Amino acid sequence: MAYSEKVIDHYQNPKNVGTLDKSKNNVGTGLVGAPECGDVMRLQIEVDEASGLISDAKFKTFGCGSAIASSSLATEWLKGKTVDQALSIDNMDIVEELNLPPVKIHCSVLAEDAIKAAINDYRVKNGMPALELEEKKH
Amino acid sequence: MSVKLPIYLDNNATTPMDPRVLEAMLPYFVEKFGNAASRSHPFGWVAEEAVDYAREQVAKLIGADPKEIIFTSGATEADNLAIKGVFEMYASKGNHIITCTTEHKAVLDTCKHIEKLGGQVTYLPVQADGLIDLGELEKAITDKTILIAIMYGNNEIGVIQPVAEISKIARKHGVLFFTDATQAVGKIPVDVNADGIDLMAFSAHKMYGPKGVGALYVRRKNPRVKVTAQMDGGGHERGMRSGTMNVPGIVGFGKACELCMNEMQEEAQRLSLMRDRLEKSLLELEEAYVNGNIDHRLPHVCNISFKYVEGEGLMMGFNKNIAVSSGSACTSASLEPSYVLKALGLGDDLAHSSLRFGLGRFTTDEQIDYTIGAIKDTVLKLREMSPLWEMFKEGIDLNAIEWAHH
Numbered sequence: 250m251a252y253s254e255k256v257i258d259h260y261q262n263p264k265n266v267g268t269l270d271k272s273k274n275n276v277g278t279g280l281v282g283a284p285e286c287g288d289v290m291r292l293q294i295e296v297d298e299a300s301g302l303i304s305d306a307k308f309k310t311f312g313c314g315s316a317i318a319s320s321s322l323a324t325e326w327l328k329g330k331t332v333d334q335a336l337s338i339d340n341m342d343i344v345e346e347l348n349l350p351p352v353k354i355h356c357s358v359l360a361e362d363a364i365k366a367a368i369n370d371y372r373v374k375n376g377m378p379a380l381e382l383e384e385k386k387h
Numbered sequence: 388m389s390v391k392l393p394i395y396l397d398n399n400a401t402t403p404m405d406p407r408v409l410e411a412m413l414p415y416f417v418e419k420f421g422n423a424a425s426r427s428h429p430f431g432w433v434a435e436e437a438v439d440y441a442r443e444q445v446a447k448l449i450g451a452d453p454k455e456i457i458f459t460s461g462a463t464e465a466d467n468l469a470i471k472g473v474f475e476m477y478a479s480k481g482n483h484i485i486t487c488t489t490e491h492k493a494v495l496d497t498c499k500h501i502e503k504l505g506g507q508v509t510y511l512p513v514q515a516d517g518l519i520d521l522g523e524l525e526k527a528i529t530d531k532t533i534l535i536a537i538m539y540g541n542n543e544i545g546v547i548q549p550v551a552e553i554s555k556i557a558r559k560h561g562v563l564f565f566t567d568a569t570q571a572v573g574k575i576p577v578d579v580n581a582d583g584i585d586l587m588a589f590s591a592h593k594m595y596g597p598k599g600v601g602a603l604y605v606r607r608k609n610p611r612v613k614v615t616a617q618m619d620g621g622g623h624e625r626g627m628r629s630g631t632m633n634v635p636g637i638v639g640f641g642k643a644c645e646l647c648m649n650e651m652q653e654e655a656q657r658l659s660l661m662r663d664r665l666e667k668s669l670l671e672l673e674e675a676y677v678n679g680n681i682d683h684r685l686p687h688v689c690n691i692s693f694k695y696v697e698g699e700g701l702m703m704g705f706n707k708n709i710a711v712s713s714g715s716a717c718t719s720a721s722l723e724p725s726y727v728l729k730a731l732g733l734g735d736d737l738a739h740s741s742l743r744f745g746l747g748r749f750t751t752d753e754q755i756d757y758t759i760g761a762i763k764d765t766v767l768k769l770r771e772m773s774p775l776w777e778m779f780k781e782g783i784d785l786n787a788i789e790w791a792h793h
Contacts, residue, residue: 257703260700260703260704263772266771266772268777280774281791282791283790283791284734284735284736284739284775284785284790285734285735285736285739285790286735287697287699287715287724287735287736287739288697289774289775289790290774291774309772309773309774309777310772310773310774311695311696311697311700311773311774311775311776312697312700313697313699313700313715314699314700314703316697316700317700317772
C-alpha cells in the first residue's frame, strides 16, 4: 500500500511522542484499542488551569503507520485548544488531512476515541461528569 | 561498501528468475514458437522435444518418471487438480479428505469447495511448533477417507512436515497422499519415492523459474493414481490437463529444476548460515521470538515476532529498502492477522508483530548486515513510541488490562 506523504512524514518525524505524569490532576489520559486488534493508542493532554487551554499533548501508539500518524496529528491539533474545542475534532478531519484510504479509516476513529477518552479522564479527575460518547464504526 | 537497495528478502512470495533460465527460454518465444501438440511439422516437433526435455529435468529433480509430470499454470492449479481430481475420481471409494489448518489457501479453499460439493474435510490442528501430530492424523482416518493433503514446507514459517511418516500412515490405510511442496522443491531434497508421495504440487516461480507454470506429480505405479481433469479440451497432458503447452515457461521450469538439482545442496548450506546469522542477531533484541519449529525448517526462511511493535508499522520503517512480509492484519485486506501464526496458538498480538524473511539465491552477506541494522533500529524506535512497551517495562501485565475491542 502506498502511504501519503503526510503519513510518511508523521511516521518518520512523529510529533509529541512521550508520556505526561498521569497522576497530575490537570493531565487526562486516554488508552484505546487493543493489542489483539493491532493498534493501541495512548493520548494525553495537559490543561493549563489558568487559561483552560491544552498546553501539552503526548502520545504513544502501537500500530501501523496510519495509526501512528493519526495520533501524532491529533496531538498537534490539540495543543492550544480548549477542552471543549478539542471535543469537536472529528475523525474525518484526520482522514482528510492525512489522505487515509478507506481501509485505514479505523485509525482515525481510534485517534478521535483517544482524544475523547483523554478529555473524559480529565473531566472526571476534575469533578465533571464523563461525557456520553457516540459509538463510531471502526 | 554500500549495498544496493532495495533488498529482496521475500523469496517465499516469488523468486527472481535466474538469468540462465531466461536464456534457455528466449528461443521459444519467436524463433521456436511452435505448438507442442502439432505433430505434423517441424515447428511442432521442436516444441514437443523441448517440452519432453523439460519434463525430464523436472522429473529428475523429484526422483519421478517424466510421464508422471502434468504441467499446469502453477501450484494453485496443481492443488486444485489434485484435490478436486481425486475427489471426483475416487468418489466411489469415499468422500473424506484430511488436511491441516496451516495449508496454503489454494488447498484450504479448494477443500472448502469440496465441502460444498458434499465432501467431508477434517482440518487437523497443528502443534505450537507448526508440526501436525501423527497420532491425530491416523485417528482422523475413516473408511471414507480418500486423500491426505498435507504440505511439505510451510510458506509463512518454513516448517517441514514429517512427510515420509505421513505417507507411511496413508499407505497403511490405503489412502492417497498429496503434498503441496511449492516451498520445498528446489530448496531441499524431495524424492517422491523415498517420501512416499502420490501427488505433489509445485511451481517454477518459487525456484528461480518463470511465473505462470507449475506441475502436478501424479504417481503411475504402486499405486497407479488417476485424477479427473478439471480443464477439458484437447486432451493434453495425458488427458489430465487440457490446454496448449506453455512451451517457453515449461522450458524455463525445466532449466530452473536442473539448476536447483546442481546447486541446491551448496545453496541450502549458504542460505541456512545467513539465515541463522540474521536470526541470531535479531534475537538479541528483547522480546523477540521465532515462530515455528527451528529443527524442521526450510533453510532460507525465518519468521520472528517482535513483541510490542506492530508488523506493518515496523515494515514502514524500512520497506522502501527491504522487502519482507508480515503476519500483521494490516498487510491484508481482511484486517485479520495470519491464520498460520494463529494456528500455532499465537495470540493476535504476536501474530500482528511478526515478520517473515525469505532468503534466496541472490541474497548476499552485505544485504543481511544491512537488514539486521535497519530492523533493529526500527524495532527500537517503534518501541520508544509503543505504549505497550512502556507498560511492559513498568511491569504491567497487559493480559490483565480490559481492552476495548473494536
